[in-house]
Amino acid sequence: MDILVWFIPLPPLLAFFAIVLYSNPRKALSHSIAIGGALLSWLMGMIVFIAAITRPDLRAHPIGSVINWLPVANGWFQIGVRIDPLSAVVLFFVVWTVLGIFLYSVGYQNFGQPAGEHDHPGLPPEGAAIRVRKGLTHHVMSIEPLYSRFFALISLFAFAMLLLVVSDNLLTLYIGWEIMGFCSYALIGFWYGKKSARDAAIKAFLTTRVGDMFLFIGLIALYVQTGSLSYAGSLESSAALAKLAAPAGFLGLTWAGLIGILIFIGVVGKSAQFPLHVWLPDAMEGPTPVSAMIHAATMVSAGVYLAIRIFPLVTLGWQQGAPITAAMTVMAAIGTFTALFAASIAVTQNDIKRVLAYSTISQLGFMIAALGVGAYVAAVFHLMTHAFFKGLLFLGSGSVIHGMEHGAMHAQGDQPAEGHPTGEHVDPQDMFNMGGLKDRMPITFWTFLAGGMALSGLPLVTAGFWSKDEILAGAFNGNHLLIFIVLAISALLTAFYTMRQITLTFLGQPRTEAARHAQENTRTMTIPLIVLAVFAVAAGWVGIPRSFPGLGAISSNPLESFVGTMIPAWLEGHADVAGSSIPLLTSLLVSLLGLYVGYMVYRKVDAGAEDPLRRPLGAWYAWAQNRYGIDALYHTLFVRPAVWLSEVFTYQILDKKIIDGILEGIARGTLGLGSLMRRFIDVALVNRAGDLTGSGVRGLGGEMRKAQTGKVQQYMLLAVLLTVLVGAVLFFILVRA
């Protein structure tokens, strides 16, 4: 069993390499490998999970083992795997959502459809024309051109998340964390032919990188202080915590608080909390299964998971009922603010996926706020239920978009074979173009409804109610009244925008031809929806508090007794503070009120009508719809200076003028020297000598050729005269002398 944990992350990694290296051209093989890998991980994960929940005292004896990895000065740096109550819960929802998303992707990326004749790799498929009769074609969806690549990347993504979950130390966690950063970059920019997708990919990568830098600094500081990065050695051993309790000499923080805040900034980047939240809505540029992956199974859950992991750091020195520590204050403030802030943006968005994106940010804010007020179990609980229902909602929204695209093609009917398809262009993601999809896509509707109700916290039946109620109770019982009120308002807004979304999308009358012709999707897409819908409802039943009137009597609250063992020792003994009924009544009220108001406001929106909220809210609506101008502010504040620095300063001034100037100066000097040498040495001396030799010989030859008349008799005369002359000379020399 201890060894099996090591193998949980491996199948998706092997699937990644197998697809990349061998099966890239064969699409069916590629998705079989990917899903097979996910299935293996799921199987091993479930075996380990069952072993974990049946093992008594898992906290003290977690499943896992360590190996010596790197030799360091005084021994070995050890890495290992560990399944304790927290990672068991996270592992549970990760393997389920990953498997569902993998299966869903087969249908979403149009497996089995023909290849589109105008499709390009890096662009979403546009659809293929099928000949129905002579001269008439019908447009259908076409398969994604980079189908295999998609499955390779999500396999790598799943590997990174599983690695992060089973790690027993912060270093391998960080490795998985960074691989996920890369995967999110590659998948958000999966349709890299679109500029918006490229920009979103870069934005996601760089924004999370800001957080990751602080996280890395935090890890280094932690290692320097405690000499270990394993959970057991650095976060849970009393010796390490005693060292960390020392003051850091910075803003009056202890080392634990300082490191906690540094690591928390990494969480802020990964989980898209307030100052670094801008990347998550833009991440909607990727294919919808990727959004589900990022929002449910992997990225943002990883952030919260880390935040839960460092709970001992941020709460060090805090006692139940005492004022919260500085690091907790930071977490509570950021989480609470983000919850309200993102929820208020979500109310004004029209894109079905963007609503969910801001909803995710808001819900993550709930979790962070829960940690900030010390409600450990509530944060874990909400992390789990959120993963299920948000994964479900994203897959549901993808199903809606897919159905709308199908409807838009179907609505065009049969077209002449020549020329481009005619008809309206409908944004298949704009909720104001939908309506009435309840009857066209029943499975999507009912499952989406289950997810939406869980998100808004419909009392008693859905998972979201129980986990959100726990958070509110945690805030209220800790006497954090402000946090409690803000979170309650956020919950109200959550219910409101969820109902707005459901009403606009599924209820009422179809507002476009595309919506009228939308169609339910294939089974590979609907089965994951059904499975996740079951969890979205049922996952909450494991955490019904014992103090709940009526139901509490039959609930043993297994989650509390399972995960509650992870709470640091100095916080124990408080567990069941006799709960006031105020938070319970509040969460009942806000959920039902939000749902009711949302339905009443949006039940009658006609085609082409504007948002009924636009007029009463006025300028605030536009401001919120524009994301409070934060993206534009960051653009002015960070992107433009960075672009200026690179394009104007570095490129034009530093590179073009200074460095190129030096280089060109040297080149010009050398050129001048060369030209001087040429004029005064080469041309003047060497060439002249050579030329003179040549022309001299040539002139001489010219003179000599005159003697060559070609007349034999002249030669003869010359020969005779010379003979006579030579004879005479010899005669005089030899005879007379």
Added chain:
Amino acid sequence: MIPLSWYLIFAALLFCVGLFGVMARRNAVAVLMSIELMLNAVNVNLLAFWRYLYPDVQAQIFVVIVLAAAAAEAVIGLALIISVYRRRKTVFADDLTLLKG
């Protein structure tokens, strides 16, 4: 008996006549004939020296060789001249300046 010097003087005159003909005549046939004269002048010398100085040496053989060479030379020379004439329509030595530089 006629003294040797007469023969020698005669041969010298004959040679000069030939030399003049080679250098001065324009017609290639005449040049060829003049070369024959010069060869024959040498033959006269050979015969005169044999008769007066070395009567016991079988020297006529040289004259015969010279005559044979001269005949062969005349054959080739005339053939060349005819060939030149066929191509150039002239046998004047001054016109045959193919070797002019």
